[in-house]
Amino acid sequence: MRRSSSSGRPSATGGRAPRPRDQQPEQLGFAGMPERLFVCTPSKIGAYEDCPRRYRYSYLDRPAPPKGPPWAHNSLGASVHTALKNWYALPVDRRRPEVLASLLKGTWVREGYRDDEQERAAYRRALGWLEAYVETLDPGADPMGVERVVAVKTSVLAFNGRADRIDSRPGPSGPELAIVDYKTGRTGLDADDARGSRALALYAYAAERVFRRPCRRVELHHLPSGTVAAHDHTAESLARHLSRTEDTARDIMAAEKAVAEGGDADEAFPTTPGARCGWCDYRRTCPAGAQAPGKDPWAAVDRPAEG
Numbered sequence: 001m002r003r004s005s006s007s008g009r010p011s012a013t014g015g016r017a018p019r020p021r022d023q024q025p026e027q028l029g030f031a032g033m034p035e036r037l038f039v040c041t042p043s044k045i046g047a048y049e050d051c052p053r054r055y056r057y058s059y060l061d062r063p064a065p066p067k068g069p070p071w072a073h074n075s076l077g078a079s080v081h082t083a084l085k086n087w088y089a090l091p092v093d094r095r096r097p098e099v100l101a102s103l104l105k106g107t108w109v110r111e112g113y114r115d116d117e118q119e120r121a122a123y124r125r126a127l128g129w130l131e132a133y134v135e136t137l138d139p140g141a142d143p144m145g146v147e148r149v150v151a152v153k154t155s156v157l158a159f160n161g162r163a164d165r166i167d168s169r170p171g172p173s174g175p176e177l178a179i180v181d182y183k184t185g186r187t188g189l190d191a192d193d194a195r196g197s198r199a200l201a202l203y204a205y206a207a208e209r210v211f212r213r214p215c216r217r218v219e220l221h222h223l224p225s226g227t228v229a230a231h232d233h234t235a236e237s238l239a240r241h242l243s244r245t246e247d248t249a250r251d252i253m254a255a256e257k258a259v260a261e262g263g264d265a266d267e268a269f270p271t272t273p274g275a276r277c278g279w280c281d282y283r284r285t286c287p288a289g290a291q292a293p294g295k296d297p298w299a300a301v302d303r304p305a306e307g
């Protein structure tokens, strides 16, 4: 859920990246013309809900403000995710624990660590997580999708996102889908995290429509602790997540419109300072973030995982 395409990707028809939304010409408001859909990913919605100013820095301001240095925890997460993706790309008879070291080496991202010693320790830790995790997998089972993009449109949104894994599992009335999201952070997760995850709910909503199969189960697989936090959604709970996402999309579009009409961009996209500022890529640009003590890029990999 980290890696999702943004509204700036090449269009299916023209191949040219669209201009940022704030540079696009205002659409003429002919009666009956459909409203422009808000193109979004879970990261985009999450960025605005966490902090509207961070959203602006990430998705609107062009040229974009400089980001801080890369984070070691992002490197670690990306390395593990890609190793698991490549695990499933192997023929079934080659999916054995012995291949994990070369898979992880091949995908290892080196950025952000304090020094070689810390990086080596992180590699060993990640390899241990992967070895323990694949023990729990059926090597012969091929998921419905691995790093699979699912997309859906509503009257407000054009949503797309990349799910880590989509499993097909037996249900009472036939095969059902489950969304699996890998986590490599330090702290464990519980069922409330799975229930409350907007991204997982949106993947489930989209997957159900893309594959035309029920998809209510969402799971967070926390590799450091070997735990799975799961939740079974209902049609109503998925609809609630979707409706909240649409509300956020409307707020974003209203803020963008206010700026396009000459409003103050700082007012339209306020800062929401808090503990997260220390981890924000735009801390050095943001007036509120500059007050917050920054974290070292390797801070989140500095101590072992908690259960």
Ligand code: SF4
Binding pocket: 051, 053, 054, 271, 272, 273, 274, 276, 277, 280, 281, 282, 283, 286, 287, 288, 289, 290
């Ligand atoms: S530093 Fe804090 S207030 Fe500023 S953009 Fe980042 S999260 Fe928002």
